[in-house]
Every structure is written in structure tokens, then in C-alpha cells.
Amino acid sequence: MSDEKRQTRLLPFRLRRAARADARANGAEDFSADAELTTLLRAWDAPPQSDDARARLLADFRASVRRAPLWRHALTAQVRVPLPLAACAALALVSTLYVLGSRAATARVEPSAATKEAAVRVVEVPVIQERVVTHTVYVEKKERGATRVVSTRADAREELARRSQTNEAEAANVEPSQSAEPARKQEAHAGYFTRVDMNDFQPADEMKIRIVSRGGLNEK
């Protein structure tokens, strides 16, 4: 640090020390007591106020009071409320608002529940489903002199019929004697036989669904 900078930095301290020494030399170290000067200064008295100062001030005060209208007083009025009382009042206000708010929310929910109930109501519409089942029937002509073959085939037919009877009984829980009987009769009557197994069964390509409204008049 250069000497010049050092001197600059020390200057405030030196000035303060010099001021203190000066004060000590003048005997003014005690700030509360300078009796000689105080005595001398008291020679300067303040004059009394003029008589009309009070009247003038009072007039201005009345004018300022009168100028303020009642509504302004009402708007700027202040009420001093003790803190506990104010806290209780604030708490009561908040709880009241909360209760009112929750009630309003409940009232708002109620109609929506009613509409929801109405919307969920189930209306049954009669639906008629029509299935087209294609049953393929293979017919073979009886050949002469083919007794053996027929008999062989008759055995096979019997076997197949028995199997189908078993399947149908299982599926539809129907007595096998009732369904097997007409098939035999049909065979015996026409001289043809019908394969009733479902091996070559193919599902229908087309299904028609008819929806009939209640009453049946608008049937389509």
C-alpha cells in the first residue's frame, strides 16, 4: 500500500481524534452540561402567541370537520376489536362459509344423481334371432346286386346313427330312441339313407337378424 493511500485511509480516524481533543480543550466533553452557554441562550425568549391564533385554528378545525360528509365518516370509521374476539369471529365466518359451500355442492349433486338413475334404466327390446342352418343331405341310389355292399353300408349307417344318437343325447339331453327312430323309418320308407353326422357340416354364411319392437306392428 502506498504511503498516500495509507494517509487517506487514516484520515477519518485522525479527524475524529482531533475533534475529540478539540472538544476536551473546549471543555465540551460532557454534552449534557454547558451551563454558561445555556444561561446565555435562555436570554432569548419566545414571544407569546397572538390572541387570534386559537380562534383561527378552531375555525379551520370546524370547517374541516364539517367538510367531511357523513358517508365518508362511515366509510373511514374504525372499530377496535380485541384479537381473541376477532379470531373467533373469523373462525365462525370461515366455518359458516364452509358449511354453506358444502351444502351448495350437495344440492348441485342431487339432480345429477336423478338423471343418472334415469339414464341407467333398462328398456327391454324384444329381439328375434333367426338362424339359417343349412343341412346338407347326401343321397345315394340303391344298386342292384350290391346286397353285400348295402349290408356293409347298413352296418356303417347303424354305427353312425348310434354315434350320433349318443352325441345328441349328450348335447340335448334327449332320449336316443326318440330321435333315432324316425331316421330308420325314413330310410326304410324311401329306400334312401341320410347321413346325420355333423362331419361335413358347414356354418351358414348368412344370418338374418330381425328386430321386432314390442307390439309387432312395426315388424321389419
Next chain:
Amino acid sequence: MPAPRRMTDEKLLHKAGRGDEAAFLLLYERHRDTVFRFAYRMLGSAALAEEVTHDCFLSLVRRPDAFDPARAALRTYLYAAVRNLSAKHLRRHGGEFPFEDLEDEPEVEERESPLGRLLDAELSEEVRKAVTALPELQREVIVLVEFEELSLAETAAVVGADVGTVKSRLHRARRRLRRALAFYFKSHSGVASAGKVGR
């Protein structure tokens, strides 16, 4: 309810703010001399001091909320208000006083001899000149401490500075005054005996 004379300044001010004339007058009577004296010594003019006193009390009742009793006493607040108003006047008039104000100088007490009256008047005038010649910051401190007898802490509260600053200003003001009134210090005993200075 306490009698109006026993009411605190805060209550009186509250009532006065609501338009209670009696409360306002009571407040005025309590503090008018203090306010006027300080204004007079700051401005050196009785007319200006009256104006400042008038404005000070009116602003007090127009804005009673500006006074916070938790921060300071009403007297301290009034001193600070007078200080601000005086500074405004001084700025407006550039620190110069109307010449005719010299006629408003205080009437000195009746003395036994014409010489005594003359000396008192002369001394009073010299002190007035010396005090009003001080810089504003030093003047307010010397007036508050020497004339109004406020403590250093109270003075610091009024002028809005710390006690150290007040001490420093006071010291400088006293030194200036001693220099300005040096003649009276040297011959103070003679002056006092003639005019009974320092009652």
C-alpha cells in the same frame, strides 16, 4: 370514563379526529407552547411560527393515524412535525426572514432600569441572530437540547438520527455559538449584573 383533562394524548387525538372540538382544544392547550416555541426558534419569526403551529395541529387531526403511539410520544411526534414544516418554510423562503418580523421580537421583562432593558434586548437579539445563523441541522439540535431540554435520545428520535450524530452536531453548534457570542462570555458577569440575564 376519565375526565377530559386526565385523558391521554392518544385518546384526545382519537376524539379530535372524530370531530370532538373540546378534545381538540384540550390537545392544543397542552402542546401549543411547546410547538410554537420550537417553531419560533427554528424559524426566528413569530408569524411563521404561528403558521407552522396552525398547520401542525390541523394536520394532526386531519390524519390522526399518522401518529403511532407505539413509536413515540405525541410531543416527540409534534416536534418532528414542526421540524418538517419549518424545513419546508426555510426552503421556500431560502432561509431568509421577512424584515418586519424583527418587530415581533419577544418583549423582555420589565427591568428596573432602562439600561437593563436595553442590555436584555440586545443580548436576546444577539442570541437570536447566533442561533438562526446556525446550519439547520445544528440549529434544531441546539434548540431541542438547550431550549426544550430534551435528552440526547429524545432529540435523536425527533431529528431521525442516532445519538452519536446528535452529539456531534451539538458539539459543533455549541462551538459556533461560543464563537459568535464570545463577547458576552467574556463580559457575562457584567451583563448579568446589569440586566439579570439567566433567570
